[in-house]
Amino acid sequence: MKFRTQKIAALMTVAVLGISTLGSMPVMAEENTETADDGEAMADDGEAMAVDGDAMAVDGEAISSDLISGTFKPSEVTCQAQDSYEYPFLGLKFSLPKELLKQIEDQSIAMITTEDETNQTGAVTYAYVSWGEMTEEQKNAEVDKMGTGYEEWVASLSRIGTLGIYDEDSQKKLDEITGCTEHKELGSSSDGKYKYYLSTNKEADEKLTKELEEIKTTITEMTPYQNTSVFDQPQDASVNSDDVTSVGKFETTGIDGKTYTEEVFSDYDLTLVNIFTTWCSPCVQEIPELQKLYEEMKEKGVGVAGVVLDAADENGNPDEDTVKKAGILQEKTKAEYPFLIPDSTMLNGRLKGINAFPETFFVDKNGNIVGDTYTGSHSLDEWKEIVEKELKNVSK
Template identity: 80%
Template sequence: MKLRTQKITALMAAAVLGISAFGSVPVTAAESTETADIGEAMAVDGDAVSSDLVAGTFKPSDVTCKAQDSYEYPFLGLKLSLSKELLKQIKDQSIAMLTTEDLENQTNAVTYAYVSWSKMTEEQKNAEIQKMGTGYDDWVASLDRIGTIGVYDEASQKKLDEITGCTEHKELGSSSDGKYKYYLSTNKDADEKLTKELGKIKTDITEMAPYQNISVFDQPQDTSVNPEDVKSVGKFETTGIDGKTYTEKVFSDYDLTLVNVFTTWCSPCVKEIPELQELYKEMKDKGVGVAGVVLDTTDEKGNQDEEAVKKAGILQEKTKAKYPFLIPDTTMMNGRLQGISAFPETFFVDKDGNIVGDTYTGSHTLDEWKEIVEKELKNVSK
């Protein structure tokens, strides 16, 4: 099984400098989402990138879930509406709201997932911990758990005390297929007023949306368009991380351009950037270009995320990448960038903007990329 908690969000966000208010864990990195690999993955090109980008401290209270009118988790078939008092304490950061999920490796089906609420003292609220190491685990363990609301498969239902860190459990309902049950779990020794506030949470159980291999706390993505069916990047105008304007003509200078779609929090993506820079350096005279697309620099509505743009700029500087890092345009490159949920993903574009060759998921070494590019270049030359 692979356990993914808010810890992954916190550390991945911290690993590339700057913390923002994440409410759940991120989308899947194609090769690894394990936090233990982050330090190794960030150490790239023989430079101490890991010390530049991962060293230092952050406040774990900054990456707890934020107060909002309601919380809807379609993959769990769950919608929560919290009491005014509970929302007030979350906003005041006297209560920490976190998310935890566990997925079955073989099927990528959720085994359990829950939202937890814990008391947070002023000391815990203001605590700063190392971005790497066990500091975050220790911080979470130090919180006084009030309770959880979650969904559990049959095996997990037998271990509710262990999984939730709670002692009392109230069944709230079942999924329509009968595979999962929903529970409100509380601690008998917790503040009685706070456990009563958890009891006031309005819980709506709905049909579970088909899982899409992303965090179960994320929103489903539009899969009506298969990005691999898109045959051209079309016409676009966008901005690069360097502030320059780029259009589809960015591809016209090369017979073939490798387009690497990545995110700032994805450790395999970061590790791969120096390999792609070396590939670009060695093969640009052969008519091969490289372009990066930093997908998390805009949200699903096309709004630019300035914090992610800043992180991408730091990555480009630290990894010494000379090829452009592009912010997605409003057309998402004619729809080609839509629906990508595993990173990095790489495809190829010819000088006329046509999408050619195969799509490659996951990071690769320089030698592997050379072999792939030579193959794709021969196909373009035919």
């Protein structure tokens, strides 16, 4: 059984992000089928890629090889104690008893999220939060940043119990999925497709299982799944980016630390705006191609700008670790065009609701969004053909 959120947690630690499964970035990425002219690895299966000898993507997570060597403490990427937990995609809210929270805080108990990574249905199959006893040795243990060390560490914890949601097929395998033997049904989803269970391990300390039984749960309406981790928070889809006709006025910072405004588009008749994330391997693979495009077409009045969507939240607050990661990416790919951090307006709303990467659109010198939108990565020749078409339309 694979643990999608655990793998992400480990990779995020590698990238010095230090987040749990509460991130809010979508994970659909358009696959690239092209191969770079300069011989760099362009794996389209998301397994690995090299840029100047550095591994830049593993399981879709774009990272630099200098960040994946060495070890880390799994105990540092477990869920943190907080007043309450809410997972809209699961239709689940809950709060923990004080004693359990205290044990999570002092790291005698590890709280971990798990979901079905093998799911190909585009919907929730099963997902649960688990609690396990953590010894002092496990608390201080370090494992390799890459490999199966993290999953083995999770398996070594003494399982106390789980709280989760399961579809019809998963309900038939609760013992196997949860690692528990006792299951208390808490309710069903409004459409009847899912059931919620609090499961406990009869071999666990009875005092600890009783603490789990004191968890206060509330079943809510499930938010429609958005092809991301089920433990993520839903994205704001109130703005239809297709209806936005201008990037508007904005002021933001680039990965290079410089300040950029809408004037960044005024130097060119047409600017290709490439929206990407640092963890998206097709996005990373495309950057050298976009750099070549920029080199070849800037004299024709064509500029390129990248927008690092995961470098800031939807309020425009930068994530310093992701900014650092993007800086390494820009350096390794030798990209000379600006990498912009999203501003608080999300470019007048144009960056909202995007759930597939990379996505590219065009802006004229006046800040107007023009031409078509393109999803997925493309080769240099493909981009040149697209840009020539869009440039003719702007010139009319």
